[in-house]
Amino acid sequence: MGIYIVRRLLWVPVLLMIVTLVTFGLGLYGPGDPVEVMLGQNYNPEVAERIRHQRGLDRPFYQQYLSYVWGLLQGDFGESFKFQGQSVGKLIGNKIWISSQLGLAAMILTVGLGVPLGILAALQQGTRRDSLIVSSTLFFLALPVFITIPVMLLVLVLNLHWLPSSGWGGLFSLHTIIPLLAMGIPGVAVITRLMRASTLDVLGQDFITTARSKGLTEFVVQYRHVLRNALIPIITILGFSVADLVGGAFIVETMYGIPGIGRLAVDSIFARDYPVIMALTVIIATAFVIGHLIADILYVVLDPRIRYE
Numbered sequence: 394m395g396i397y398i399v400r401r402l403l404w405v406p407v408l409l410m411i412v413t414l415v416t417f418g419l420g421l422y423g424p425g426d427p428v429e430v431m432l433g434q435n436y437n438p439e440v441a442e443r444i445r446h447q448r449g450l451d452r453p454f455y456q457q458y459l460s461y462v463w464g465l466l467q468g469d470f471g472e473s474f475k476f477q478g479q480s481v482g483k484l485i486g487n488k489i490w491i492s493s494q495l496g497l498a499a500m501i502l503t504v505g506l507g508v509p510l511g512i513l514a515a516l517q518q519g520t521r522r523d524s525l526i527v528s529s530t531l532f533f534l535a536l537p538v539f540i541t542i543p544v545m546l547l548v549l550v551l552n553l554h555w556l557p558s559s560g561w562g563g564l565f566s567l568h569t570i571i572p573l574l575a576m577g578i579p580g581v582a583v584i585t586r587l588m589r590a591s592t593l594d595v596l597g598q599d600f601i602t603t604a605r606s607k608g609l610t611e612f613v614v615q616y617r618h619v620l621r622n623a624l625i626p627i628i629t630i631l632g633f634s635v636a637d638l639v640g641g642a643f644i645v646e647t648m649y650g651i652p653g654i655g656r657l658a659v660d661s662i663f664a665r666d667y668p669v670i671m672a673l674t675v676i677i678a679t680a681f682v683i684g685h686l687i688a689d690i691l692y693v694v695l696d697p698r699i700r701y702e
Contacts, residue, residue, distance in 0.1 A: 398686065398690070402686070404682075405679070408678065409675060409679065409682075410462075412674060413461070413462065413671065413674070413675060414458065416670070417457075417458050417461060417671060420667040420671065427474045427666065427667055428441045428445055428450070428474075429441065431444070431475065431477075431664075468482065469482070470668060470672040470675075471672070473668055474667065474669075475664040475666040476666075482672070484657070485672060488653050488654045488656075488657050489653075489676070491561060491651065492642070495564070495572060495576065495642070495646075495653065496642070498577070499577035499580070499642075500577070500631070500634055503580035503581055503584055504627070504631070506578075506581045506584075506585075507530075507581045507583070507584025507587075507588060508584060508588050508624070508627065510526050510530065511584060511585040511589040511591075511592060512589075512615075512620070513526065514589045515588070515589045515596065527586065527589070530585045533578050534579045534580075534581075536579070538575045538644050538645055538648070539644060541574075541575050541578075542571065542572075542575050542645065542649065545571050546558060546571065555567075559649055560650055560651070561650075561651045568651075572649045572651060575645050583630070584630070587627060588623060588627060591622075591623040591624075594623075595619050595622045600618065601618055604617075628688045628691045631684070631688065632685045632688030633681075633685075642655050647659055654673065657669065658670070658673055
């Protein structure tokens with residue numbers, strides 16, 4: 394297991410190098426000129442050339458890329474084009490923390506509801522309760538956030554006056570409830586259906602029959618044998634979701650006015666702020682790789698029979 398982890402970690406720089414190379418190339422040769430966007434109506438060719446020279450944008454591709462990688466190795470993501478004078482690292486630091494809190498809370502809500510509902514639906518297979526659980530969760534999955542958020546704002550804010558209409562006041566403030574529900578509830582359907590299918594598959598295995606024939610209580614059978622084995626597919630989904638913790642929710646954060654990384658990403662894309670876009674790409678790619686590594690480790694924890702060569 395230790396050798397496997399080391400081997401996976403050694404691949405991280407290679408994967409990040411490929412990701413940064415592709416993203417850097419698209420940013421440099423893609424449509425749009427960040428200098429023109431920066432100057433706006435005050436665009437002047439001489440001023441634009443001076444800015445390109447100051448930022449090294451007139452150098453060959455390989456020189457710009459190597460310079461960026463060297464700064465990246467030192468923890469320097471460069472300077473923002475849109476927010477002049479601000480380093481990208483400081484710009485995204487607090488925003489990633491806000492998005493991570495919201496994303497983690499949404500993940501806990503999704504898993505906390507989806508796993509027990511999936512198990513309950515599997516144990517009640519073919520009954521009305523099973524159909525009700527599956528159909529109700531699918532109903533909320535089918536509703537896009539640009540419908541659910543306005544509805545919640547209309548009911549909970551305008552009519553009942555229970556919650557604030559926008560902004561961010563911390564993870565444990567009332568500001569969190571609407572974006573948390575908008576992000577967490579739709580994913581419950583995915584976890585519920587996956588957990589239901591996985592539980593039904595485990596319940597049909599011979600070792601479950603053997604465990605019951607030994608006289609084990611139903612609680613022990615469900616917890617020790619069914620739950621641990623049925624959670625393996627869920628771990629895979631959570632491995633993919635780790636990147637969302639730092640990636641933010643573009644639509645939710647923009648609609649609810651949350652100063653997270655998702656809203657910054659949208660603004661940076663429209664402003665052609667390539668240093669910010671590059672930094673977000675590197676961070677999300679790193680989180681994605683680490684998430685999969687954590688998932689592989691959890692496989693062994695849940696099922697000791699799994700071995701990595």
